[in-house]
Each structure stands twice: as C-alpha cells, then as structure tokens.
Amino acid sequence: MSFRLEPRTHTSLRLKLAVSLLAALVALLVVAVPVLLAGGNPFSAYGLIVQGAFGSPFALSETLNRATPLILTGLAAAVAFRARLWNIGAEGQLYIGALAAVLVGSGLLAIPAPLLIPAVMIAGFLAGGLMMVVPTILKQRFGADEVVITLLLNFVVILFVQLLIEGPLKDPLAMGWPQSVPLLAEARFDKLVPRLRMHWGLVVGLAAALLLWLMVRKTVLGFEIKAVGENQAAARFAGIPVHRTMLKVALMSGGLAGLAGVGEVAGVKFYLSSDLSPGFGYSGIVVAMLAGLSPIGTVFAALFVAAVFVGADSMSRATGISNYLADLVVALSLLCVLVGSFFLRFRVRYQRPALVGGR
C-alpha cells in the first residue's frame, strides 16, 4: 500500500486549532520521559506546573506578567514570518527597545511628565524597528541573509547594553551592580492590580494583537503582506511594492519586539540590566508558530508558554527537577507544531502506488 499527498486548497480554523493544541499536548506528554529519568513522578509534576501557573491570584499574575513580553515578541515573529521575513533577532530588538526606554525616560532628556509614557513607548518601538529595518535593507541591497545577521546582532546588542550599563548609563546608587539608572516614576507603567506584579504592558500587548488582527484582516497593507509572503514574484507582478512592504513589516516586527523591552523596563524592573530577558525573543518564535502566525492566537500561545515557564519554576522549587524542563517543553512544541504544519498543507490519502506531487 502506498500513500499520496494531496495539497490542501483550504485549511479550516478548526484543523489549525487542533494542530496547535495537539502539538502543545504532545510536547507536554513527551517531557514525562525526562521527568521520570530525573527521578520524578510525571503526574505530580504536571499538577505542580498547573498549580504554579494558575493556582493562586499571585501565580496567575506571574503567568500574565510572563506572557506580556511573549505576546509582543510572538507578534513580532508572526508579522515577519507572514511576509517570509525571517526575523530571529527579537531578542536584540527587545534589548534595544529597553535601552531606548531608559535613554528617554530616566531624566536624561527633559520631557514633560505627562508625555513620558508615550515618549518611552515610541522610542522603544522605533529603536527596535530600526534594528530590524537595517538587516532588511542589507538583504534587499546586498542579498545578505537576514537570518544569520539578526542572530548575530543579538550578541552585538547585548554586549552594547553591557557596555553602557557598566559605563555611561551605570546607576551610581546600585552598589556596583551593572544596571542602568532607573526610569522616572512618571515613565513607569502602573500595576493593573495593587500588590500584584502584572502591569499595563499586558494591555499594550493585547491592544497590539487586536490592531495587528485588524491590519491583517481589513487593510490593504495586510493584503500586501499576505501577497508578498505567498509569492514575491507574483506580488511584484501585481504591482505591490515588495521592498516597501517588507520594510514596513520589518519596522512593525522589530518595533513590537522593542515594545516588549519597554514593557519589561517600564513595568517590571524599572532599570536596564543584561538579564532583562531570559530568551523572550527566541520564545517568541515558538509562540508565533504555535499560534499559526495568527495575531489573536499569539495571545493564547503566549499564555501557554508563560504558564509552562512559571509553572516549571514552581515545580522545580518543590521537586528539585531542573526548570530547564520548561525550555524542553517549548522547544518540543515548536517541533511538534512544525510537524503538524505538514498536515495543514497536505491531506494524506492511502492509495495504490502513484507519483507524489507538488509542494
């Protein structure tokens, strides 16, 4: 018996949802093996993860707090991947956004207090966006692969941040710790609920998801991005300005990652340090893929990834099993959803031997 692959002309939302949920589920099931190898009980580990992520108002707030930057870096990856622009540099763009927030919002510039929050956000967005526009121009002008350049820039940016927070931006009151001067009180995001850490950055993330959804669904730009992503040559033939569309995508994508950095500085830490992000930029790629590049889906995927991280931390404290388990779940869900995308593209039909066609 042989099977035949038939390209799907249409994939239903239900199938997409099923693939994402199944991918997350399979990833969670597979890590039962490392839990067992580490001498733990998978069932109690799962229980502790769920409890650690959702078990109390405090836990829920931590999960939402963790989801906030992931929504934004997830959207950054989703909008870029839709246009087949491979932005793997969200980590660096996040740090540049955070740096811009500190430069604008820590009193180095005389900005009236009511304008501080918008100024900090615009600066972070533009800085992150620029960080992606440059590799995109290099790609268009010189044909240099944006994947490798954005990856390498992540290292450059973090070193640059370290240079600044150990030098000109160093907080003299931080008792020698390498961290930047703090944001002015007026430049900080308010807490959403008193005594819990979650902050207005979450609202920014949700608003960004909604705006991006509207952009994708209702605007000409959304249509142009889709066309460029599906077939550049055809898009060019149809008169779509491919280069300009790509640059807009780059600005949006980098900008969203920059906003994630603004949120971490203005909502969580209030200063810039080189451990601001435990890989939010890279996890954003997983979030976007789990969401099937859908802006609304990104919110839910970010919640899942955040819950895994927060829950695993708490599980790790209780059982002594390494919290790198969370990274394992996240990596596995990326690979599972990738395998799932195969079934979104093709319908597998069992048939007598025949040629297998098409892409």
Place this chain on the structure above:
Amino acid sequence: MEVLLDIFASANFWAAAVRIATPLIFGVLGALLCERAGVLNLGIEGIFVAGAMAGWIAVYLGAGLWGGVLVAALAGAAFGLLHALLTVILGLSQHVSGIGITLLATSVSYFTYRTALPSVTSPPRITPFQPVAIPGLSDLPFIGPALFAQTPLSWLAFALVALLAFVLYRTPLGLAIRAVGDNPGAVEAQGLSVRALRIGAVVAGSALMALGGAFLTLSAFDAFFFGMVNGRGWICIALVVFASWQPGKALLGALLFGAFDAFQIRLQAEIGQIVPGQVFLMLPYLLSILALVLVARRADYPRALLQPWFKGQRH
C-alpha cells in the same frame, strides 16, 4: 605600532589563533556538508552545545577522551537525523526546524547536565586533551609552537578538511552530494536517492558540528559551562557563505577568524584601559556580519538550498 609587531611576533598568538579556529573548522565543515546537499542546518548552535555537553559528560563518567569525542559525534548525528526527518522526508521549513533543533538540543543538554550534576557550585573538571609535540617540528621557531603544539583534535580538524575536500571533489559520492544540492532532479534521473544522500549529508554534517562543541569542553577548556558556545554556531553559518561552500576556503576563513579573535584579545590587554572590553567582544560578530554582507551578492549558493524535494517531482 610596536605593540602590533609584538603581537604578531609571538608564537603564543599563532597558537591561540589555531586554537580559536579549531571549533569553527569543525562547525564550518559540518554546515558546508549540509548546505552542499541543499539543507540549511540552523540547529548548529544547539548541536555545538549538545556536543560540548555529551562529550564532556562521557569523559566525566569515565569514557576516556576519544570515547567522549565519539559520544559527542553520535549526539550530533542524532539531532542531525531529526533535522533530516523534518526537512528532507517531510519537506518542512528548514529555518524553523533548525531553530527548533537549536532550542531542543540546548535545553536537552542543560537539563541533562543539571540532572546529572545537581547542586554543583563550581563546574567539575576533567583532564582534557594535551598538546602533542612533534619532535623536530615543534622546535621550529615561530611556526613550531603555533602549528605543531596543538591537541589531537586540532589535527583531526585539519585532516577532516582534506578528507571532505577529497570526498566532495574526487569521489562519485561527492559528486552526488554536490549535485543533490544543485539539481536534485538530475540526481534522481541517475537512479540515486535524493533523500538518502541528503539525510546522510545532514547526519554526517551534524556529527562534525558536535565535534566543534566537544573541542570546547575536551580541549580548549576542561569543564562545561552554560552559554559557553556563545554564537560560535551562527558564526560558522556566516563563514560558510564567506568560504563559498569550499572546504579549503572554509579552513582559511576559520583561521583568519581565529587570528583576528586572538589579535583582539591581545590588543585588549594592551589598550583595554581606553576602550571598553565589550567593543572587542563585539568585533567577531560584527566581522561575521561584514563578511556576509560583502560576499553575499557574489555568493554561489547551492542552487537547491532550502528547497525540499519530493520523489517523482517534476521541474
């Protein structure tokens, strides 16, 4: 000026250049083999981590140094096989799969290390490979210590450059590998299996990458640290383009890179008071980006790179 001369005149500098280049040679050769067969392997960064961890832990558990090298290669081959299944058999996005392999290999390595050695404060050490002196040659002034006082793994790296060049350009297998990255249809018309060739190249290439990681823990250092690979894998991906997918040029590129890196470390010691250290640490990454931008236009990419192939596909 005198400072510069002093640096270049020290055998120590040239020895360091070769030492820094060695893991990159393994990595570039591995990436080159995958890409020549038409598969971009962005799993390289994670495979480096896996090779470094697996090799080190095998030696730590008493496998012997060469046993560690073998374990590292097998770990790399396993992740390579996974990448090949996803990209060659299923024809999925090579970019996404590669990033996924990097995330997976890194987290598996970190999780394993933490689980095997819970609550260690300072990383335990092993006795690494020692430099092998070659009587006569090692005593040559200048190039003696630079070239002939390296550890066996550096020698293995040099030998693999020659071996890979020979296989790629002088054997029917090499011809088939190169063809499968340029024109898989032609290979299939010859009755050869595109899939088998690509899977083989990705598995072997990934094993090579893992050796680069193993060099870090078994030769350059004597312990495993989190974050020790630090972008070396990505640098290799840039160097492959710089080397136009040729083993000889890959060796040259890695050595140039090693010399540059060794140079900046020494320059830092001289003028580090005036210029912050991070500026020097940024240079390797910036240099890789610059190299990529400069050669990208003229780069002779394998024509079927990134393109999946399904059996019986026409055009």
